[in-house]
Amino acid sequence: MSGQAFIQTSSGQWLSMDQFPGTQFLSLAEPVPEGSIHLLKLKAGTTIPVHTHPCDEYVYVLSGIVETGGVTCSQGTFWITPAHTQQGTHKAITDVEIITIRLGKMGVFESASYV
Numbered sequence: 001m002s003g004q005a006f007i008q009t010s011s012g013q014w015l016s017m018d019q020f021p022g023t024q025f026l027s028l029a030e031p032v033p034e035g036s037i038h039l040l041k042l043k044a045g046t047t048i049p050v051h052t053h054p055c056d057e058y059v060y061v062l063s064g065i066v067e068t069g070g071v072t073c074s075q076g077t078f079w080i081t082p083a084h085t086q087q088g089t090h091k092a093i094t095d096v097e098i099i100t101i102r103l104g105k106m107g108v109f110e111s112a113s114y115v
Helices: none
Strands: 023-029 036-042 057-063 065-068 071-074 078-081 090-092 096-102 107-109
Touching: 065 096
Parallel strands: none
Antiparallel strands: 023 036, 036 096, 057 078, 057 096, 065 071, 065 090
């Protein structure tokens, strides 16, 4: 990148994740090859199954309440998941928006696989 980049998230290209109905994401940056910094919206009741990533992942809850692995996380909660650590199920208790920083490939989900 030759200079600063600015993304207006309110007018960005939000994409649906068909394999997880009730989710939308907005890619913000690729900090390392195959990594991702993105916003993720989950509608209340949405679940993302148990999964692992082959890299470290960092999550910050911007709004709403999400339960992950039996822990209830609300606005202002930050969590870290080391590489190869099983996480989830993630369940949106309310409408939720999080920002995720993943330092490598997506990983493997119980019901789907992403590379």
